[in-house]
Amino acid sequence: MTQKSASPRDRYRTHVRAEIKERAWAQIAGAGASALSLNAIAKQMGMTGPALYRYFAGRDELITELVTDAYRSLADTFRAAAADGAGLAELAHALRRWALDDPQRYFLIYGTPVPGYQAPDDITTIATDIMATLLDACAAVPAGGAETALDAHLAHHRGWGGSRPVPALRRALTFWTRLHGVLSLELSGQFTGMDFDPAQLFAAELDNLLASR
Amino acid sequence: MTQKSASPRDRYRTHVRAEIKERAWAQIAGAGASALSLNAIAKQMGMTGPALYRYFAGRDELITELVTDAYRSLADTFRAAAADGAGLAELAHALRRWALDDPQRYFLIYGTPVPGYQAPDDITTIATDIMATLLDACAAVPAGGAETALDAHLAHHRGWGGSRPVPALRRALTFWTRLHGVLSLELSGQFTGMDFDPAQLFAAELDNLLASR
DNA sequence: TGTACATCAGTGAACGCGCGTTCACTGATGTAC
């Protein structure tokens, strides 16, 4: 180790990088990820376009980093919610809060895929982390009820989920798909015009999940 | 009526319009809706860019028409599935087939929204049609079980759904969100790496829906 | 059946735009002696 880092220059660098990302997020929130423009960000910051290449190798690297940050943020949120020894209900509400906090960030992870885009390895790793937190929370609840057809199928296709019991796998999947179903339709405005409260629908789905084994 | 239409020129016109749309769909399937380019389509057809303005007022009109067609296609599919007197199960399978047939078309309707985009009125109308078909199928099944908290909420917020019984509303919503949850995660490749069969998960959710009142 | 005219599909040039990215450079900030 030649240096203890945190020189003034380093701090400045870190700061500018952070500001670039902030503006990038603002742009995404405003017009979606495909509208992200390096030149526009630079202009906002009172710089010229090429200056950003001191901080990111290019547009692709910026986007990849934003996606990674999004995943990491959700993973942290999940871990924090689970760490309190709290259960599935807290996980669900944490997810909802996180999603409503920045819908486009949610869609950056769970939204319409760009055909042909392959996520880098570290993202896959973080995604697995998120799933693991969910799986653990599910495994903490004792299973009950008869074995379902899906259980039988999962028993033979468990390359994921580690050594956790099959009902935990099934419940985690169900948790995920059901909450995503409500959330994504809500965030994309599909309920607009129907005057019920999406939160009530979300709560109903959650209750249903908690009641079933 | 001055004319019986279907002159040779009219037929040619219709044909070219159709080909433009076809190529547009191919482009969307390949790289998402934001990648749609008039010039590229023209080039593929051996024409120059401006020629397309004989057929569409511009890029926006083309996209709007594609979106409208997507909605109409789903509405037709739904209506056809329901017309046979068949129930929710057939509706579900029709939806799944329609979605798998062209994932980007599904996402054009239910995917990540473009912030600030407001759908034209006729689209809203068709969306209501789709919902009506689903609602009718739900209303055809007699309700059972106790009134839920969601029922109570819906009873006070029923600007949509016409005069159908509240449990039908609840079941239609649940049908929609749950199947969308599985479908959208499957289509966006989120299950990749977990080696179970998404069709089994879909079937399990459907069974669950059919079993519950 | 033939001629005069109208319709309209498609061209090619042009406009203006913003994009990502490269490159040689200036000038300020930091480091080493």
Next chain:
DNA sequence: TGTACATCAGTGAACGCGCGTTCACTGATGTAC
């Protein structure tokens, strides 16, 4: 403390690209008499 040098943030010009869109036009196809 002062001088010589290295680092590196940011500039400005430039490249090449593809985009949507307009406009005046050519030439083929259809219609009317």
